[in-house]
Structures are given as C-alpha cells and as structure tokens.
Amino acid sequence: MSVSRRDFMAMGAAATAGAAIAPGIRLIELAQAKSPEEAVTAAQRWGLLIDTNKCNKGCTSCVDACHTENGIDHEQLKGSDATKPQWIRKVEVKDPNTGYEHSLPVMCQHCQEPPCVDVCPTGASFKRADGIVLVDRHICIGCRYCMMACPYKARSFEHEDITGQKEYAPRGKGTVESCTMCVHKVDRGDGTTACAEACAKEGHNAILFGDLNDPKSEIAQTVRSKATRRIREDLNLDNSVRYIGI
Amino acid sequence: MKKAIHFRMIEGNSLGFVALLAVLGAIIAAGLGATYYMEHNGHWVTGMTNKVIWGTPHVFAVFLIVAASGALNVASIASAFNRVAYKPMARLSALLAITLLVGGLAVLVLDLGRPDRLIVAMTYYNFKSIFAWNIYLYTGFMAIVGIYIWVMMDNSVRQFYKAAGIAAFIWRLALTTGTGSIFGFLVARQAYDAAIMAPMFIIMSFSFGLAIFLLVLMCSMKWTGRPIGDRILNRLKNLQGVFVAAVLYFAVAYHLTNLYATEHHGIERFILLDGGIYTQLFWIGQILIGGIIPLLLLFTPLSRSRGVIALAAVLVILGGLAQMYVIIIGGQAYPLVMFPGMEVSSSFLDGAIAEYSPSLPEVLLGLGGVAIALAATTFALKVLPFLPASLADADVDPHYKEETAEASAEAA
Amino acid sequence: MLRKSQKFASLLVLLAAVGLATSSIASGHGDEKHDNSRVPLPKHSITKGDKCVEPTEVMRKSHMEFILHHRDKTVHQGIRTKQHSLKNCVNCHADPETKSVLGKDGFCESCHTYAAVSIDCFSCHTDKANASKQTMRPIDAIGQKVIAITGGEK
Structure with a gap:
C-alpha cells in the first residue's frame, strides 16, 4: 500500500x-469511515428505513436526486418509460376497502437472501459483505434472469447506449443495473445516500440511512423501538430496506 | 428373420435440396441481421422492456430447447425400452435432438445483452443458479447424444449401445427438468413458482419434440422417395395423441391448483378470462389448436390420411408456441404483486398490465433459430447415414414373435 | 468473496489477455524500427506528473492486469485505493484539450488502435477526467460575470 x-x-x-x-x-x-484500502466486512450492515407517514404524494426528490447522483438521464434516452432505468420509483398504494392512501419509494431492497444473486449464472449479481447487493457489470452477460427473479422490479436492463456517466457510477448498454445504496458514498464515509439526503433537504426526513449492526445508530435504535415491515415479508428474504406504515 | 436395417445418406444434389438450404440460409441470414440490429442499437428497438424482460426470442428458444429433448423420444423408445420397430428412426431422432438444441441455444445467446461475453458465461459460474446448471446440462446433452449417435453408427462400439441410450434418456429428463425449473424456481412471480413446471415441461417436450420429428421424418422420407409403412406411422401418431392429451392434463392440473388459492386468482383471471391476447392464445392457441383439434384429427378415422397426421403435427407445434407465449410473456405481463389486496400505481407500471408486442427483429431471430436447426439437420442427412433406406412395414415391423426374438437377441 | 472457479477463470482470461497484449506489443516494437511503416505510430501528450504509478515498461506490458485486479477488489470488496484504479488512469492521462483518453490522439485509444486491441472499459466507464465535475450545466450569464470578475479563481 x-x-x-x-x-x-x-x-x-x-x-x-x-x-x-x-x-x-x-x-x-x-x-x-473505512480507509480506502480496507475491505468491507460483515461488521456493518447498511440499511434504509422509510417512514411512509412522512413521505409526500407527488414528491419525487429522492428519485431526482438518485438520477443526478448516478448519472441517469431519462431525457437523453430514446426508449419508452418501460425501457428506461428505474433504480428508485414512487409507488402509490391505496387500500380499496378503506380508501387509505399512502406513497412510498421502492428501490432495491438489498435482501440478505437475494433471489437475484441465487439465479445469476455468472455470479455477476452479488451481495457485498456489508449487505449491499450489486451487479458486477464486468461479468454480467445481460441474460436478465435476475430481473425475472426480483420480487420488487428493482432491476433495470440498460436498453441503449449511454454517455456522460459519472466516474464513480459506471453504466452501459447490455447489462443490468439497480440501486447501489450509493455504494461510492458509503465507501467514502458520507454516511448517507442521495435519496436520504434529498428527502432530508425537503424537510420530510422519510428516508433514514444507517448501519443496522451498530446498536448506537439511529436506524438500529428506531427499528428496535418501532414496528417496521418489509415488502413481501412472506418470501422471508431479510431485506435491508424496512418501512414504517405499510 | 428380419432384414438388417439399411441407412443411406441422401444424395443432396437435387434442385429441391439446394433450394431448401438456400431458403433456410436466407432465414438464418435475416436472423443474424436482426441480431446485429438489436445489439447495435440496444434492446429498446425490440418489444422487450424492463417489465416484459424476456420476449419472443425466448419463446422460440425455450420451445426449441424443450422440443430438442423431446425429439430424442423415438431413439429412447428403441434403446432404453427395447422397441425394435423404432430403431430405424433412432438416428434421425438423436440428430434432431442435437440440432434443435443448437438452434434454441443460438437464439438464447444472440439475445443476451452482451453476447460478446459468452466466454464469461463459460468461465464464471454461480452453482446456485439453475442457469449455470443448464449450461452443463445442455453441453452435456450434446456430448452424450453425440456419443449415442456414434455407437449407433459404428459397429465396433456396439456394446455401449444400451448404456448410451439409457444415459441419454436420463440426461434428457434432467435437461427438461432444468428448463422447466428456470420458471418453476422463480418465487417472485405469480405465474411461476410451481413445482409442476418441471414435469409439465417434460410432457410438453414429449409432445412438441415428437411433432417436429414426425414432420421432419415424413418430409425427408417423401422428398427422397423412401417409403414409410402405415403401421409404423400409426404407432407414432397414437403416441403423439397420448402426449397431446397429457399436455392438456398438465394444463388443467396447473390452473386448477392456482384457482383453488385465492392469492393466485388475479393471474388466473388474467390468463383465463380478461387477459386479451393472452386469453385468446390460451383458449384458441394452446387448448383448441394445440390440444383438442389435434386429438380429434389423430384419434378419429380422419387419421388414415397422412396429410391429416402432418396437419395435426403442425397444429401441435403452433399450439406449443402459443403455450410458451402464454407462459413466458403472459406470466410477465401480469404485474408483480408487492402489496396483496392493494391498488398500486407508479411511473413504472406498478399494478398495471405491461404492454408487449413482438417486434420484427425478435421474430426474425426466433425463426433464425428454427432455420439453424433445420439447415443443420438437412446438411447432416447428406454427410452421414442418418435416414433409413425404407420404413416400409415389411422392413421394420416384424410380427410379434419375431420382435421378441429380436429383442432377446439384442439383450444377449 | 471470490469463488475458486472465478479465480481460476480470471486467471485464464488474464493469461489470454496478457498473451494477446504481449504479442501485440512485441509486434509493435518490431514496427517502430521502420519509420516508413504504413501504420502511423500513436502519439499522445502526457502533461501531468513526472511518472506513472509503475515503471513505464511494466505499465505497457501489464496495465490491464493491474486494472483487472483492482476492479475485482473495488467492486466486490469496496477497496478504493487510487494507485491502480481506472479513474486514476483517466484523470491523469486524459488529453488536456479533450479531457478524454479516447479520440484519435487519446492516450488509450491511439495505442489500442495501433495495437489492434479493442477496449471494453469505456462502454460503461466514462472516458473523461473528473467527469462528475464536467457534466454540470453550461455556464450561464451570471456565471460568465463571476468568471470575468474573479478571473475564474475560486
């Protein structure tokens, strides 16, 4: 070194x-913060806690911030909405029986038992030691089996050529990508993600990022004291993204 | 004593032979052109999206791969199950098994986002992935069937005939189990995630594979002026009928199971009632054209006509493609259920049926795979003795006593 | 966590890549002796720093090896040292005019064209130095004024 x-x-x-x-x-x-030459370990487990009670319908700050941070530019792309990358999206949920409505962001849920990692033939889909699920696009062959396997529609196939990538967020045609939990920020020790930052800036504070393994962290303390749920808990995938109010 | 079976290469210098290869070559060229267009521009020029992830190429690819293992049936019946009457057809059956698989895999590979990284797929493995298993199942299948063809053609290795036949039969069951499990293991989606997928794909392979075999056999024998006896054709068409009925049975079992569970009512309603094109393809394509009509054609006096038998085989293939389309694309068009019982909406089609229409390049790529399989078969018939000189009843179908004598001689 | 098969596979790929690269470099050296070769020698300007992260000879031969090794450590283990990172290569070697390592006289492209080895890096990675700073909006009228007053200094 x-x-x-x-x-x-x-x-x-x-x-x-x-x-x-x-x-x-x-x-x-x-x-x-870890130093750059240190490998990530299972001592950390990064996660997000999303309080849907604080999330505003119609607000897309988290989505916009994600796009800016990771160089996703829908304007630049020629395809339809269904072919453009969707790392994070706002979903509106309504209970038809009671009429209760709420709004929440859905991104990669960073499962600890990720189906995308199970099905990937080359091992390009993988889970880092600190729980972040990523695609190693150097060995992704673009078969899209991970997208078939994901219960959250969290992954996008890059349908066309891209220019103007950020140097910390390489992305290119023919491979699959998804929310990285702003892994470059995490590794830098920013202690937050673009979406969480943007949500706080809006004053909503609906997205909380942190280390679930650190008992002193705000996220660990909150999930210990409040009822939180994961989307599709029936699958028992042990998601690192939790929700309040779903 | 029955006569020895004679195999003869086809001459392969007639105008018809050249024309057939030329037409198939043109379709292959169109398929490759379509691939170049898709890969150069990116997949946005196809009908496939982040919602309907696998499209028409996969319908063709999975159909061909499934049919490949089924095409081996006739050879397996001859070797693993000692039915001597099927022996003259075993070589063609094994040949088709390889060529159909090659055609299907070509489509699958050419649709990848990065087909240039095929070497990565062969050097990096995640052994928990059913796809990774399949890479071994497919390459292993080709190797084993290749050996099987060798022991059928080379008298000096005749003692391995039975062993090779049984190995190939077991391997083809594993292969189709693997293919069905690609869908069966997907816990996320309502239409998949069912253990019945594996056996259903096996029975589908029996039916589709035999239908393709029947057509190729009838065409190649007719075009080279070689006779097929009524009795042998009658056996094949009865077998085809049984397989068609079995495919129908599995469709019924699959949907009945889903209908019983409330959580699957959404997807069942979509496929069976109000799914538009998918509902039509299910009832008209899969059930009527691919099931009921072929059964009527095969099990009524109509089947005395060879044209009707061929027509039934064509309908089974069309119905099979419809069934694949409903399973693969219908299964994806129905939205993922993330919040059961809730109404959901988003900028990314949550809670909405995804639109998909096949684009020309996708169809050309799929047809290109079919053409690759057929062209390879045609060419192989010219260079090696795959096709029997005659399938006339007198040559291949000894009466019962002789057959048992032959079988015991075989076993000894 | 790199599986055994992966390590073995990367080794194979590496061997192939190194084999290819050395053979092309060897032939490149052969050409240098003939000034009237039909293939023009690559030319590029390096402005930053006095030396690379490894001796020039080592880099010529094995740069892909360093990058490949670093890439796996970065992607899978989050090790983000600068020395052998592609980002660092680009930041240092980008042409001062185009800010890119691609283009006719670009550091990477000119040599790779000469050696007839295709580069797969830049279909995903940016070829621009400090890309995140460069993809800002074009300077507007107010910005122009600020630059005029301050002379572009912060």
Missing part, C-alpha cells in the same frame, strides 16, 4: 479542518 504525497497532504488538511471546526462530529465520522 502506498499513499501519494498529494493524498497524504489532503488527508492531513481534512483532518486538521475537521478537528478545528467540530471535533466531536469528526470523531464519529472517523469511527464510521
């Missing part, structure tokens, strides 16, 4: 700035 001089200076500068501005906060962040 070697750190370039520039990296070292930058790290030093950041550490000094952090210490000077808000030592307490910085310490917590340092405790969470």
Whole structure:
C-alpha cells in the first residue's frame, strides 16, 4: 500500500479542518469511515428505513436526486418509460376497502437472501459483505434472469447506449443495473445516500440511512423501538430496506 | 428373420435440396441481421422492456430447447425400452435432438445483452443458479447424444449401445427438468413458482419434440422417395395423441391448483378470462389448436390420411408456441404483486398490465433459430447415414414373435 | 468473496489477455524500427506528473492486469485505493484539450488502435477526467460575470 504525497497532504488538511471546526462530529465520522484500502466486512450492515407517514404524494426528490447522483438521464434516452432505468420509483398504494392512501419509494431492497444473486449464472449479481447487493457489470452477460427473479422490479436492463456517466457510477448498454445504496458514498464515509439526503433537504426526513449492526445508530435504535415491515415479508428474504406504515 | 436395417445418406444434389438450404440460409441470414440490429442499437428497438424482460426470442428458444429433448423420444423408445420397430428412426431422432438444441441455444445467446461475453458465461459460474446448471446440462446433452449417435453408427462400439441410450434418456429428463425449473424456481412471480413446471415441461417436450420429428421424418422420407409403412406411422401418431392429451392434463392440473388459492386468482383471471391476447392464445392457441383439434384429427378415422397426421403435427407445434407465449410473456405481463389486496400505481407500471408486442427483429431471430436447426439437420442427412433406406412395414415391423426374438437377441 | 472457479477463470482470461497484449506489443516494437511503416505510430501528450504509478515498461506490458485486479477488489470488496484504479488512469492521462483518453490522439485509444486491441472499459466507464465535475450545466450569464470578475479563481 502506498499513499501519494498529494493524498497524504489532503488527508492531513481534512483532518486538521475537521478537528478545528467540530471535533466531536469528526470523531464519529472517523469511527464510521473505512480507509480506502480496507475491505468491507460483515461488521456493518447498511440499511434504509422509510417512514411512509412522512413521505409526500407527488414528491419525487429522492428519485431526482438518485438520477443526478448516478448519472441517469431519462431525457437523453430514446426508449419508452418501460425501457428506461428505474433504480428508485414512487409507488402509490391505496387500500380499496378503506380508501387509505399512502406513497412510498421502492428501490432495491438489498435482501440478505437475494433471489437475484441465487439465479445469476455468472455470479455477476452479488451481495457485498456489508449487505449491499450489486451487479458486477464486468461479468454480467445481460441474460436478465435476475430481473425475472426480483420480487420488487428493482432491476433495470440498460436498453441503449449511454454517455456522460459519472466516474464513480459506471453504466452501459447490455447489462443490468439497480440501486447501489450509493455504494461510492458509503465507501467514502458520507454516511448517507442521495435519496436520504434529498428527502432530508425537503424537510420530510422519510428516508433514514444507517448501519443496522451498530446498536448506537439511529436506524438500529428506531427499528428496535418501532414496528417496521418489509415488502413481501412472506418470501422471508431479510431485506435491508424496512418501512414504517405499510 | 428380419432384414438388417439399411441407412443411406441422401444424395443432396437435387434442385429441391439446394433450394431448401438456400431458403433456410436466407432465414438464418435475416436472423443474424436482426441480431446485429438489436445489439447495435440496444434492446429498446425490440418489444422487450424492463417489465416484459424476456420476449419472443425466448419463446422460440425455450420451445426449441424443450422440443430438442423431446425429439430424442423415438431413439429412447428403441434403446432404453427395447422397441425394435423404432430403431430405424433412432438416428434421425438423436440428430434432431442435437440440432434443435443448437438452434434454441443460438437464439438464447444472440439475445443476451452482451453476447460478446459468452466466454464469461463459460468461465464464471454461480452453482446456485439453475442457469449455470443448464449450461452443463445442455453441453452435456450434446456430448452424450453425440456419443449415442456414434455407437449407433459404428459397429465396433456396439456394446455401449444400451448404456448410451439409457444415459441419454436420463440426461434428457434432467435437461427438461432444468428448463422447466428456470420458471418453476422463480418465487417472485405469480405465474411461476410451481413445482409442476418441471414435469409439465417434460410432457410438453414429449409432445412438441415428437411433432417436429414426425414432420421432419415424413418430409425427408417423401422428398427422397423412401417409403414409410402405415403401421409404423400409426404407432407414432397414437403416441403423439397420448402426449397431446397429457399436455392438456398438465394444463388443467396447473390452473386448477392456482384457482383453488385465492392469492393466485388475479393471474388466473388474467390468463383465463380478461387477459386479451393472452386469453385468446390460451383458449384458441394452446387448448383448441394445440390440444383438442389435434386429438380429434389423430384419434378419429380422419387419421388414415397422412396429410391429416402432418396437419395435426403442425397444429401441435403452433399450439406449443402459443403455450410458451402464454407462459413466458403472459406470466410477465401480469404485474408483480408487492402489496396483496392493494391498488398500486407508479411511473413504472406498478399494478398495471405491461404492454408487449413482438417486434420484427425478435421474430426474425426466433425463426433464425428454427432455420439453424433445420439447415443443420438437412446438411447432416447428406454427410452421414442418418435416414433409413425404407420404413416400409415389411422392413421394420416384424410380427410379434419375431420382435421378441429380436429383442432377446439384442439383450444377449 | 471470490469463488475458486472465478479465480481460476480470471486467471485464464488474464493469461489470454496478457498473451494477446504481449504479442501485440512485441509486434509493435518490431514496427517502430521502420519509420516508413504504413501504420502511423500513436502519439499522445502526457502533461501531468513526472511518472506513472509503475515503471513505464511494466505499465505497457501489464496495465490491464493491474486494472483487472483492482476492479475485482473495488467492486466486490469496496477497496478504493487510487494507485491502480481506472479513474486514476483517466484523470491523469486524459488529453488536456479533450479531457478524454479516447479520440484519435487519446492516450488509450491511439495505442489500442495501433495495437489492434479493442477496449471494453469505456462502454460503461466514462472516458473523461473528473467527469462528475464536467457534466454540470453550461455556464450561464451570471456565471460568465463571476468568471470575468474573479478571473475564474475560486
């Protein structure tokens, strides 16, 4: 392992700035963030908790933020809505018996027993040690069996050529992709995802990101004290995305 | 004592032979052109979407793969079950098993998002994936049937005939179980996730495979001026009738089971009542054209006409394609049930029936796979002795006593 | 977690890739001696830094090996060191004019065209240096004024 001089200076500068501005906060962040050369481990289990009571019908901030963050540009694409990538979508749910309506975002549920990983012939669909389910697009052959297997319609096949990708979110024609739980942000130690950030910015705070394995984290404390549910619990896939109010 | 069976290559220099290969070649070229168009532009130019993920190419591919294992029936009856009368047809049966599988796999591979990464599919394996098993089942099938053909053609390895025949029969059951399980193992979708998929696909393979075999046999014998006896054809058509009835039975069992469970009422209502094209394809295509009419044609005096037998085989194939379409595309068009009992809507067709119409490139690719299978068969008949010189009753169908004598001699 | 079969497979692919690459580089060296070769030598300008992350000879021969190894560690284990990352390659080697490693005189494309080896990286990865900073909106009127006043400095 070697750190370039520039990296070292930058790290030093950041550490000094952090210490000077808000030592307490910085310490917590340092405790969470892993260094770039460290492999992820099962010590963490990243998850999302979505409170549908706080989610506004008609608000698509999380979807927009996801698209901006990951370089998804529906305008650029030629296909129909059904062929464009849908990493996260807003679903409106109505109980026909009572008339009760609510709105919620649905993305990859990052199952710990993911059907997409089971069916993938090459192992391109995989679950990282910290629970994030990803597609290794270097070995994805575009067979789409994972999309057949996903109970949440969370995966999209890239139907056409793409340009203008972000350097941290490579995407291309002929392979399958889905929500990465902003893995580049997680690895950087941002401690949040684009959707959660955007939701908070709107003042809704309906999406909470965190480490389910860390008993002190807000998400772990909330799921311990409140009733939360997973979509299609009957399948018993142990999703890392939980909901309140469904 | 019965005469030895003679096999003869077809001459393959007539105008008809060349014309047949030319037509098939043109369809293959169109299929490859369609592939290039699809892969160059991306799949958005087809009817397939993120909702209807597998389209017409998969209907053809799965049909051909299923039919491939079924085409081996006749050979299995001869070797694994000692029916001597079927022996003269065993080579053609095994040949079709390989060529149909090649055609089906070609379609499957050419529809991949990254067909250029075929090498990845062969070097990276996830052994929990039924797809990964199938890669072995398919390649293994070709190898085993290849050996089977070898022991049938080469007298010096004759002692392995029975063993090869049984191995091929067991392997083809595993293969179709694997193909059916591609759908049977999908827990997410209402239309799949059923153990009956595997045996249903096996029985479908019996029927579709035999129908294709019958047509290829009748055409190739007729076009090369070789006789087929009434008795042998009668056996084949009765067998076909039994298989058609069995496919109907499995369809009934599958839908009855689903109808009993409230959670499946949505998908059943969609397929059986108000699914539009899928309902029509189910009742008119699968049940009427692919089931009831062939049964009537095969089990009434009408079947004394060879034209009627051939027509029944054609209808079984059309009905089979309709059945595949209903299973594969109908099963995807019906929305995923994420919130049972709720009304859902979204910008991504949640709770709505997905639209799909086959695009020309998809159909051309599928037909290209059929053409690959037929062209390979035609060519093989010219270069190796697959086709018997005669299937006249006197040549192949000894009366009962002789048959048992032959069978015991065989076993010894 | 890399399965055994995967490791073996990547090894095979690697061997093939290295074999191909070395043979093409070897033939490339052969050509260099003939100035009147019909295939023009690739030319590209490197402006940043005084040396690469490995000696030039090593990089010429084995850059794909480094990238492949790093790619698996990054994707599957979240190891995001800079040294052998594709992002780092692109950021350093992008042409100062086009900001890209592709194009006729682009660092990657010019040499790969010369060696007749296709690159599969950039159908998914961006070929632009610091892409996320470059895909911002075009500078509007207010932005122009700010740049005029500050001289483009932050």
